[in-house]
Amino acid sequence: MCRNIKMLFNFEPPATNDEIRASALQFVRKLSGTTKPSKANEVAFELAIDQVEAAARTLIDSLVTAAPPRDREEEAVKAKLRSARRFAPILPQ
Numbered sequence: 795m796c797r798n799i800k801m802l803f804n805f806e807p808p809a810t811n812d813e814i815r816a817s818a819l820q821f822v823r824k825l826s827g828t829t830k831p832s833k834a835n836e837v838a839f840e841l842a843i844d845q846v847e848a849a850a851r852t853l854i855d856s857l858v859t860a861a862p863p864r865d866r867e868e869e870a871v872k873a874k875l876r877s878a879r880r881f882a883p884i885l886p887q
Contacts, residue, residue, distance in 0.1 A: 803854050806863035814854070818846035 802809035802817060822842045823829050831839035 802850075803857050804859050804861060804863050805866050805869070807866070809854055811851075814850050815843070815847050818843050818850055821846050 800813070800817065802813055822839060825842075826835075826839065
């Protein structure tokens with residue numbers, strides 16, 4: 795589950811609220827051990843997502859760096875290449 799949490803700091807354009815919410819959702823899913831809460835836990839689950847999202851937004855907005863912002867498209871290409879290498883079929887020799 796947590797593999798889906800992406801680095802969101804220092805990108806151009808900056809992280810969107812939807813990206814931060816998705817990251818918070820994945821984090822809460824990992825902590826709770828469930829992808830969908832029971833009816834009894836639904837309110838607590840949503841509250842946790844809201845709180846993690848707010849904390850993440852505060853963190854991202856507060857961080858500073860001297861490094862130039864990373865390009866989203868360039869980083870996506872790099873990630874696809876890493877994935878292709880990682881999951882490439884092993885050819886017999």
